[in-house]
Amino acid sequence: MNFNYLSRYQPALLSLFRFITGLLLFQYGIAKLFKFPALPYFADIPPLIYAAGTLELVLGAALMLGLFTRITAFILSGEMAFAYFMGHMLKTDSPVFLPLLNGGTAAILFCFACLYLSAAGGGSISVDAVMGKESDASGEAYARR
Numbered sequence: 001m002n003f004n005y006l007s008r009y010q011p012a013l014l015s016l017f018r019f020i021t022g023l024l025l026f027q028y029g030i031a032k033l034f035k036f037p038a039l040p041y042f043a044d045i046p047p048l049i050y051a052a053g054t055l056e057l058v059l060g061a062a063l064m065l066g067l068f069t070r071i072t073a074f075i076l077s078g079e080m081a082f083a084y085f086m087g088h089m090l091k092t093d094s095p096v097f098l099p100l101l102n103g104g105t106a107a108i109l110f111c112f113a114c115l116y117l118s119a120a121g122g123g124s125i126s127v128d129a130v131m132g133k134e135s136d137a138s139g140e141a142y143a144r145r
Contacts, residue, residue, distance in 0.1 A: 066126020
């Protein structure tokens with residue numbers, strides 16, 4: 001099957017993907033910092049999780065807006081990689097690598113979603129596009145440099 005007709009929606013769908021990824025990270029920041037909604041595993045968080053929540057809140061909001069998308073997404077990708085290894089894989093005495101067993105599936109998905117956004121840019125509906133940081137909707141001008 002040929003789905004080339006869908007390619008005209010790519011810039012808008014990239015922006016939607018960026019917004020939803022940012023929104024999901026933003027909600028984790030809200031839950032960690034403001035205890036809303038009240039979740040038992042965010043009830044008494046250590047300082048490292050508080051710092052992660054701050055990153056997710058601030059950079060998640062920037063990602064939703066499409067503000068400095070590439071660097072914002074790159075930082076969030078690194079944070080999610082760190083979260084997977086420190087918070088999921090190594091949380092017990094012996095490392096548990098499988099995400100289904102250690103609860104790290106979301107961290108891995110966020111890591112690679114943000115890594116993709118750091119390469120693809122914010123899309124056509126973003127603050128970056130309005131400011132002229134993206135030369136075209138998909139950011140291909142950066143790839144040609």
